[in-house]
Structure formats: C-alpha cells, structure tokens
Amino acid sequence: MLVSLAMLLPLGVSVAGPVGTANAAFDPNFGYDFWVESDMGGIKSRIFRAADGNRNRVVYALDGMRARNDLNGWEIETNVARALTAANINVVMPVGGESSFYADWNAPSTWGPGDLGSSTGSSNGSSGLGSSDAAADVDGKANTYRWETFLTQQLPRALAEREGFRSTRNGVFGLSMGGSAALTLAAYYPRQFSFAGSYSGFLNNSAPGMREALRVAMVSAGGFNIDAMAPPWGPQWLRMDPFVFAPMLKANNTRLWIASGSGLPGPGDVSDALGVVQAVPLEALALANTRAFEVRMGTIGAGNAHYDYPATGVHNWKNWEDQVNRMIPDLSRNIG
Template sequence: MPLAAVIESPPATAAFDPAMFDFWVDSPVMGPIKTRVLRARDGNTQRVAYVLDGMRAQQDLSGWEINTNIAEVLADWNINVVMPVGGESSFYADWAAPSSFFGLAPGAGSAAYGTGSGATEAMGGGPGKSYRYAWEDFLTNHLRWELRNRLGFNPYRNGVFGLSMGGSAALALAAYHPDFFSYAGSYSGYLNISAPGMREAIRAAMLDAGGYNVDSMAPPWGPQWLRMDPFVFAPTLIANNTRMWISAGSGAPMPDDLNIPLGAAADRLVRGAPLEALALANTRAFQVRMLTLGAQNIVWDFPATGLHAWTNWQADAYRMIPDMSANIG
C-alpha cells in the first residue's frame, strides 16, 4: 500500500443550511471555535449527537453539512446535532505541540493557510500551527458544558460518530469520557494506528491535508500515541459497555459513485478505493481484537460496496441512526 494512498479527496463546494446556527465557544488553548448546531424537530434537549469530520475538515462548515443531509435526518429522528467546525488533520486530539517542521517556529513560512496544497502550507501558520490543537479538551471540558448552560443540552449519554480520522476519534472520546458518550460510531476509521506502516501512512496523509506534522501530535510509540489507538484501548470500550457501530466499505464503488461525470468518477475511484482498502484492513483487525476480547456491544457493518467517499459515509449514517437513537439520552 503506497503511503500516498492515505490522501483524502478534495472537499466539495460548501453549501449553507439556514436551519442550522453557529455556536461559538472559547477554547483556552485554541481561541474561539465555531460549532454548527441543528435542534431536534420535537424540541427536546436530551438526545444529542456529536458529528466529527474527516482529515480535510474546513474552517467554514463541517463536511457533513457540505456533502450530506445527515444533520437533517438526525433532527427528524429528534436528535440534536452538534458539528464542530475545523480541526484539519487533528484527530480531535490534544497535541503535544503546535505543528512545525525542522525546529522552525510555527507560521515561520510565508504560505497562507487554505491553499489546498499541504506542500505549500507546511511552513505557514493557521489552525494547529499558530497554536496547539487541544480538541479533546475543547469538546469534553468546554463545548459540552456551554451547550448545557446556554441551550440546555443533556451532557450525558450522548452519541458521537465520524469518518476516517473522526471515526477513531469518536472511539477515543467514548473510551475516555464514558459518562459523556454512551454511543460511538466509526466509518472507514483507522482503528489500528500502531500497526506496521500506519504512523508513516498517517504522516503522509497529514502532510497532504494541510501540511501537518504527525510528530507534533504525539511522539512515536509513546503513551500519548498509544492512548489514541483503538486497538490498544479496546478493553476500555468493553469495560464501559459503550454501544458501537463499526463500518468500513469494500473499496468497490456504489452506483452513485459512477453516476457522475466520467473524470470525477475515475478520480473518486482512484483515490477512494485504496483508502477504503486500508480502512477496511484496520477495521477488520480491530474486529478480531474485539471479538477475541469477547465484545458483545458492537454492530459490525461491512457493506458490499463503498469507497472512501461521502456517498459511503452518508449511507453508513442512514443505517446507523436507528441504533444510535435507541442508545442515547
């Protein structure tokens, strides 16, 4: 598997949903952070789902809002939707240091953030470079309680799910904050990040997605890195009795992946098939680990088709939402 294969597809053009609203909360480390919120249709405040983005998370809207209708579907299921915005390449973790290279101060380069090229952005400033990423702290110690204080949202037994980096992050948040999250979903997640070659694969992905340095996130093979690895903290998820939905596609295209212009379909297939194959291998390894430990608290979902693409993740969410609805609040 070539390391470049972990590069995710470019984001689509943003689309704004007027039913949602911006919810700003200050992070002591990262500054003001925007979250997009959509209220449950019935007005309840007890049922809440946190929806995590992928590696190329943008600073304006969540990829879920840009590329899918999942927020609206969740609201129709009477679930309040919380979509943190930003965190490109962050894994929603608390990083060891701001992202930098060669000992140079973050932001020392002249490249502007948002060029779309990791090579040109690596030495520039921007999110996670001009400051240290502290996403776990923000989500669990700041956003959680501001949602309770200002909107009345229940801070206990919430759901959390995400794609790719957001999938492994969802499992980590549930493992270490079991009172906060009773449900976690991973779609096409990298759930065995300490496997041979995976750190370098993640290094390549983070370089491409905004020019981030994996060594700034966590030193190699130390406690901070192992704490992020679902394969390692699997027993904690079992002990917590966290309800989980774990999914990965086969790498074969769905019909909607082909019902687009030929060039776009070819690009999606070339990029999305190897990425999903890597995610599938990671997810299957995690499955073996959990089954070996006797896990009974997981729904395994391995559809016959699905690329590393929003078509797959939207379909994943459609299948998962009824199960999550029954296990939160």
C-alpha cells in the same frame, strides 16, 4: 497498499479525508453558529435542533482529515443533520481541526528549518469569540491543538449552560480521522458518550506502516507534522489507537457502530476513473483497519458493537451518509 497511498497522496488525496462529493446540503436557515472560547481561541460549531424540541438527545458529528474552517463536511456534503433532527436528535457539528484527530497535541505543528521531522514552538494567542478569522487562527500552527479538551470540557459545558443540552449519554460519530477520534472520546469519557460510530475509520494506528502513512497524509492535508501530535509509539500515541484501548470500550459497554466499505465502487460512488483510483485504496486500508479492530474486540469477548460492511463502497461522502441513515435507529436507542 501503503506504497500505493504514498503515490496517491501527492495528488491531493488524504488517507483520512473524503473522496467524491455529494450534493451540497448547506442551508443557512437550518443550523446556527455556536461560538465557544477554548484553549485554542474561539471555536465555531453548528447546531441543529431536534424536531420535537428536546434537549436530552445529543450527537456530535466529527469531520475528516481535510476539515474546513467554515463548515463541517457533514453539513457541506450530506443531509444527515435533517435525518437526525427528524429522529428527534440534536446535532452538534464542530468546525475546523484539519489533521487534528481531535486530539490534544504536544505542540503547535511548526517545522524546523530543513527538517520535516522536527516540531518546535509553543502555544500563543487566541481569537475573540465570533471573529471571522478565529477558525484560521486555531489551525494547530499558531496554537497547539486542544480538541479533546474542547470536545469534552468547554463545548459540552457551554451547550449545557446556554442551550440546556444534556452533557451525559451523548453520541459521537465520525468518518475516517473522525471515526477513530469518536472511539477515543467514548473510551476515555464514558459518562459523556454512551454511543460511538466510526465509518471508514483508521482503528489500528499502531499496525506496521500506519504511522508513516498517516504522516504523509497529514503533510498532504494542511502540512501538519505528526510528531507535534504525539511521539512515535509512546503512551500518548498508543492512547489514540482503538485497537489498543478496545478493552476500555468493552468495559464501558459503549454501544458502537463500526463500518467500512469493501473498496469496490458501487453505483454512483465515483464519476470518473481518477476517483476510482483514489477512493478504492483508501477504503481498502480503512477496511483492513476496521476488520483488525473487529477481531480484537472478538478476542476479548466484546459484544457491544454492530459491524456493517456493505458489499460495495469506497472512501466518499455518499457511503458515509448511507451509514448514518442506517445507524440512526441504533443511535436513537442508546443516547439520552
């Protein structure tokens, strides 16, 4: 499987990024920009208000590995914001963070001359709030990624102060890269996040071959150096592995929604042969990771997760949107 992925990635496919495109959903009159200063500079999020006007029920929607600097993929490719707001849930969509895993990195992702395995440099500079160039300036190369700090300190504080949003018992969900990040945030910040969802997530990052698979993926998705994120197999790397920190999720009693497709294309999953070739192995790898996480949770007696494995489904937005729609009632019961 990893050999197949290594062959696919140079074609422009990311191990933790979306394949396939849903109908564009962006509506400038629906959500609004919310800029917050961070250790990385000015970061934009998109906010969508709950239909009933409440400020207590909040969910964060995390993007995949190929996150763009203009809009979050959930807004570009799906209509989940409308479904969530109709369920009286406020939606926060952070923008940017390509290949970041929404983590605090060790250093900017710069490469040593002729050495793709080195990482040098230090954080420098920031962009002003609201600057049109701000997202490009906080891409983890000019600055050191500090996404965990942003999502757990700077953003919730600004949302509380300026929007009146509750900063405890929030939800968080994500696809692929964002799925593993959602579980990481819930594990280490249980007061902030009482619910976490992972769709097609990579939840066993310390399995044999996974780090090198992710290394190739991150080079493909923006040219990022995984060694700048965390050294191999050290405490910082293990801290990011849901398989490793599963006991914390059990102890926190965090409500989890864990899902992955079967890797078999269903109706409308992909529109061409190349799409099948790309999306099937990616989802198969996510499925293997997700099943391993389920077994791990079972061995420690954790009963706080719902697992969802549709009979068909590959690595694309259609299936991730379907998961959100299925998840909404469970999310609604476990936040606020």
